[in-house]
Amino acid sequence: ISADRLNSDSGRQVNEDRIMTITRVDNESMPTASTCIKILFLPYYKTEKKLISMFNKALEYMDKSGFALE
Structure with missing residues (x-):
C-alpha cells in the first residue's frame, strides 16, 4: 500500500467517524x-x-x- 493511499484511507475513516458522531448527537438531541x-x-x-x-x-x-x- 502506498503512503498516499494509506493516508487517504485513514482520512476517509476519520471523516466516516465524524459523520457517525454528528449523526448520533443529532438523533439524541431531536x-x-x-x-x-x-x-x-x-x-x-x-x-x-x-x-x-x-x-x-x-x-x-x-x-x-x-x-x-x-
Whole structure:
C-alpha cells in the first residue's frame, strides 16, 4: 500500500467517524412528539401572539424530527 493511499484511507475513516458522531448527537438531541406538544400546553401564555409563536416553534421541531405536518 502506498503512503498516499494509506493516508487517504485513514482520512476517509476519520471523516466516516465524524459523520457517525454528528449523526448520533443529532438523533439524541431531536425532540420527541411529546416534547413538541408539551412546549404548547405546559406554559401559560398571556397573549395569543405568544401562543402562536410557540405553536410555530413546536411545528418546526416536529418538522426537524421527521414528523409529517400534513
